[in-house]
Amino acid sequence: MFDRYLIDEKSVRNIGPADAPTGFAFEARLGYYRGLGLSMIEELNITVDGEALPRAAVLFDEGPGPLTLDEMESAYDRRWAFGAPATISVDYSGGLAPGEHRVALQQKLRVSYMPFPSFNFDEKKVTI
Amino acid sequence: MTGIERGVSLYSFQEEMFLGQMSIEDCVAFAAAIGAKGIEILPEQNMPGFPNITDADIGWWQDLMARHGTHFTCYDMFLDTKRRKDRLMTDEEQVESIHRDLRLCHRLGIRNMRVLVFVRPDILGRCVPLAEELDIHMGVEVHAPWHLEHAWILRTIDEADRLGTKHLGILPDMGIFMKHYPPAFRGRFEREGARPEVAQFIVDQHEKKVMCEYTIFEVAVKMQGNPAEVRMAETLRHAPYANPKRIGDYAPYFRHIQAKFYEMTPDCTDPALAYDEVIPELVKAGWQGALSSEYEGNRWIQDVEPVDSREQVRRQHVMFERLLAQREGEAV
Numbered sequence: 001m002f003d004r005y006l007i008d009e010k011s012v013r014n015i016g017p018a019d020a021p022t023g024f025a026f027e028a029r030l031g032y033y034r035g036l037g038l039s040m041i042e043e044l045n046i047t048v049d050g051e052a053l054p055r056a057a058v059l060f061d062e063g064p065g066p067l068t069l070d071e072m073e074s075a076y077d078r079r080w081a082f083g084a085p086a087t088i089s090v091d092y093s094g095g096l097a098p099g100e101h102r103v104a105l106q107q108k109l110r111v112s113y114m115p116f117p118s119f120n121f122d123e124k125k126v127t128i
Numbered sequence: 129m130t131g132i133e134r135g136v137s138l139y140s141f142q143e144e145m146f147l148g149q150m151s152i153e154d155c156v157a158f159a160a161a162i163g164a165k166g167i168e169i170l171p172e173q174n175m176p177g178f179p180n181i182t183d184a185d186i187g188w189w190q191d192l193m194a195r196h197g198t199h200f201t202c203y204d205m206f207l208d209t210k211r212r213k214d215r216l217m218t219d220e221e222q223v224e225s226i227h228r229d230l231r232l233c234h235r236l237g238i239r240n241m242r243v244l245v246f247v248r249p250d251i252l253g254r255c256v257p258l259a260e261e262l263d264i265h266m267g268v269e270v271h272a273p274w275h276l277e278h279a280w281i282l283r284t285i286d287e288a289d290r291l292g293t294k295h296l297g298i299l300p301d302m303g304i305f306m307k308h309y310p311p312a313f314r315g316r317f318e319r320e321g322a323r324p325e326v327a328q329f330i331v332d333q334h335e336k337k338v339m340c341e342y343t344i345f346e347v348a349v350k351m352q353g354n355p356a357e358v359r360m361a362e363t364l365r366h367a368p369y370a371n372p373k374r375i376g377d378y379a380p381y382f383r384h385i386q387a388k389f390y391e392m393t394p395d396c397t398d399p400a401l402a403y404d405e406v407i408p409e410l411v412k413a414g415w416q417g418a419l420s421s422e423y424e425g426n427r428w429i430q431d432v433e434p435v436d437s438r439e440q441v442r443r444q445h446v447m448f449e450r451l452l453a454q455r456e457g458e459a460v
Contacts, residue, residue, distance in 0.1 A: 001427040033142050034172040073213050081176040083146040112210040113246040
């Protein structure tokens with residue numbers, strides 16, 4: 001319902017030392033009409049120019065501090081609020097090279113009233 | 129005068145709220161400005177701190193209602209039975225979660241709670257004592273593809289009858305009265321690649337009320353439909369046209385209506401949902417409660433045009449006023 005708004009393309013930036021970036025980060029929103037506990041966010045699948053990045057490379061932080069996807073599974077006291085940006089950072093040695101890239105985010109959610117997982121997808125062209 | 133009041137669910141403004149273009153107060157002020165004084169909320173959408181809601185938060189909401197001359201009509205609950213990856217919530221955990229919502233609903237001074245349709249009737253039966261104590265009606269959302277006489281819905285009604293309670297029942301979502309296929313859906317699928325002649329076939333099949341699986345097979349297999357065409361055909365699984373004439377039979381079981389809609393035309397008619405048949409039946413039944421706008425058209429048009437939820441809701445309320453006034457005129 002909000003797929004086109006998941007990635008804030010203006011927020012995509014490299015992280016780590018400026019001369020030797022260790023990855024990149026961006027602000028994202030949850031593609032759902034309400035907030036959701038972090039334990040129900042099963043996957044944040046990220047691709048760069050079509051290359052799928054490993055699950056273990058992803059960190060998520062809606063404010064209190066970064067968590068891996070494995071840690072989110074039992075983060076029962078934390079929620080991603082409706083419409084609220086959260087920071088997704090990705091280990092990606094060297095960061096994104098200067099120029100244009102396609103960054104994609106797929107969210108896989110465990111929505112209790114649905115018989116199957118819920119998927120949201122957004123892809124944005126970004127320039128570093 | 130009928131006992132039907134006009135209201136708005138904050139769900140209607142999800143596009144603008146999500147994008148930070150409207151605040152909660154903007155939504156409530158707009159509702160008040162069009163005379164829709166009944167406000168339905170989704171705490172898990174509208175209260176960022178949920179479920180940790182302080183008395184100061186409650187006070188803020190109550191002041192907001194007072195400032196705009198509005199009042200709450202309904203609290204939309206959720207139940208995260210799949211909160212844990214390794215197992216479903218136990219029955220006791222489900223009851224406790226619903227109790228949490230009943231208590232927050234009560235603190236807000238709200239007397240109707242929308243219950244998700246998938247919640248089991250026996251779990252709700254266990255929540256009836258607290259609902260009675262707090263005087264809250266738990267209404268199971270009758271949402272497409274369920275409909276008023278779906279056997280799953282009838283189980284909740286049976287449970288309410290068995291317990292002899294007025295605090296458990298249903299809460300219809302008007303999407304169950306889809307008399308015509310929504311033009312907004314068709315437009316979206318055509319933009320995604322559905323050929324106009326195939327889209328027209330699907331619309332015609334829905335208009336004739338052909339059972340959806342025939343149409344899906346025709347499109348997917350015989351016509352070798354493309355993905356957008358197959359997806360469009362599959363929406364027919366969620367497009368029931370329940371019989372408005374049965375509303376009177378069920379009116380004792382509901383106190384609130386989610387007035388779902390996907391689009392309103394510039395002349396303030398709904399091209400898809402049969403409000404012109406439903407509202408007279410509600411009036412005839414002497415039903416009392418709120419028609420609470422639930423605009424859900426944003427997701428169908430946001431790829432081509434800016435969403436204007438306010439204008440859509442305004443048009444729906446022009447239609448409500450017209451249909452309600454017609455019935456009152458006839459009653460006189």
